Amino acid sequence: MAILVLRLGHRKERDKRVTTHVCLAARALGADGVILSGERDDKIIATVKKVAENWGGKFSVKYEGNRKRAITAAKKKGFAVAHLTMYGERLQDVAARLRKKRKLLVVVGAEKVPSDVYSLADFNVAVGSQPHSEVAALAITLHEIFGGRELSKRFPGARLRIVPQQNGKKVLRRGK
Amino acid sequence: MAILVLRLGHRKERDKRVTTHVCLAARALGADGVILSGERDDKIIATVKKVAENWGGKFSVKYEGNRKRAITAAKKKGFAVAHLTMYGERLQDVAARLRKKRKLLVVVGAEKVPSDVYSLADFNVAVGSQPHSEVAALAITLHEIFGGRELSKRFPGARLRIVPQQNGKKVLRRGK
Numbered sequence: 001m002a003i004l005v006l007r008l009g010h011r012k013e014r015d016k017r018v019t020t021h022v023c024l025a026a027r028a029l030g031a032d033g034v035i036l037s038g039e040r041d042d043k044i045i046a047t048v049k050k051v052a053e054n055w056g057g058k059f060s061v062k063y064e065g066n067r068k069r070a071i072t073a074a075k076k077k078g079f080a081v082a083h084l085t086m087y088g089e090r091l092q093d094v095a096a097r098l099r100k101k102r103k104l105l106v107v108v109g110a111e112k113v114p115s116d117v118y119s120l121a122d123f124n125v126a127v128g129s130q131p132h133s134e135v136a137a138l139a140i141t142l143h144e145i146f147g148g149r150e151l152s153k154r155f156p157g158a159r160l161r162i163v164p165q166q167n168g169k170k171v172l173r174r175g176k
Numbered sequence: 177m178a179i180l181v182l183r184l185g186h187r188k189e190r191d192k193r194v195t196t197h198v199c200l201a202a203r204a205l206g207a208d209g210v211i212l213s214g215e216r217d218d219k220i221i222a223t224v225k226k227v228a229e230n231w232g233g234k235f236s237v238k239y240e241g242n243r244k245r246a247i248t249a250a251k252k253k254g255f256a257v258a259h260l261t262m263y264g265e266r267l268q269d270v271a272a273r274l275r276k277k278r279k280l281l282v283v284v285g286a287e288k289v290p291s292d293v294y295s296l297a298d299f300n301v302a303v304g305s306q307p308h309s310e311v312a313a314l315a316i317t318l319h320e321i322f323g324g325r326e327l328s329k330r331f332p333g334a335r336l337r338i339v340p341q342q343n344g345k346k347v348l349r350r351g352k
Contacts, residue, residue: 014193015193017190017191017193017194018193018194018197021194021197021308021309021311021312022309024306024307024308024309025308025309025311025312027306027308028304028306028307028308028312029304029308029312029316051307055306055307086338087338087340087341087344087345087346087347088340088341088342089340089341089342090327090328090340091327092324092327092328093340118343118344119343124341124342124343126338126340127327128204128205128326128327128329129337129338129339129340130200130203130204130231130331130338131200131204131227131231132197132200132201132203132204132205133197133198133200133201133311133315135197135201135309135311135312135315136197136201136204136205136311136312136314136315137315138312139309139311139312139313139315139316140205140315140316140319140327143316143319144324148268148320150304151266151267151268151303151304151316152266152268153304155306161305162262162263162302162305162306163305164263164264164265164266164269164302164305165263165264165265165300166264166265166300167294167295167300168263168291168294169263170263171263
């Protein structure tokens with residue numbers, strides 16, 4: 001299954017850390033790439049690429065300023081579109097349908113998402129109908145789609161690899 | 177099961193949005209309260225209290241500047257302490273043990289967590305051994321502990337309540 005994450009409405013100052021969390025969570029939890037929209041922010045793109053380089057696996061990072069174009073381009077390529085919003089259908093009711101898709105674009109907004117996104121989406125999905133966090137919503141959605149297997153995902157070609165420990169830190173570094 | 181979330185090392189400027197996401201995700205995903213540590217930030221405390229007031233349920237928000245005191249006080253009250261860190265044991269290996277606890281303090285850091293936290297914790301838990309986001313890690317941990325039931329949690333006394341919709345927004349407001 002191919003999953004891309006589209007981050008809408010990034011504001012350079014206000015959202016830099018949360019957008020970085022969205023990108024890194026997407027990568028760590030099994031997505032294949034992110035598309036950033038809103039204000040262009042080359043620093044975040046560089047940060048995420050650097051993490052992917054050091055920690056392995058394949059992960060694409062792209063910018064598309066026009067959100068409609070990003071969504072319709074994905075649809076043309078056969079992606080189903082799941083927009084995460086507290087107003088949507090309950091994740092527990094749609095997860096089974098999402099799992100059946102071969103290609104999925106998961107859309108997460110920053111502050112307020114324009115109404116065209118609701119109509120363009122094939123699914124508007126609520127991870128709990130409470131205000132919280134697009135990072136949390138994305139994480140649980142990916143976890144539900146992959147059924148927990150994402151936590152054991154391998155990241156080939158990593159320069160850095162952690163060996164899980166009860167206490168302390170163990171990091172293996174691949175020689176250059 | 178009682179769950180509190182301790183947010184370590186908050187920095188007022190840098191972390192304001194991510195710490196807010198930690199608090200709101202904790203509330204929305206079934207925790208009973210948060211304890212904030214690091215720099216004192218009354219604005220975040222007010223924001224989270226306001227959300228809890230409007231959206232219902234019980235949720236405590238406290239500040240404790242001394243992280244050791246926060247952790248040892250919780251331990252004295254019978255809380256097991258699970259520190260979320262990419263270096264820890266795999267969540268998939270410890271989740272069953274966490275679920276058996278009657279009281280759990282879930283600790284999430286900001287940038288770099290001091291080593292005393294690793295030793296004070298009963299569990300150092302990795303939600304994937306990749307760099308990503310404490311918000312995502314917290315979300316998946318709560319989701320694993322509650323087995324998905326947190327998404328159907330009720331929030332009594334809410335002034336605002338969302339009715340899940342396939343498209344659009346439906347919010348019920350309780351009359352004053």
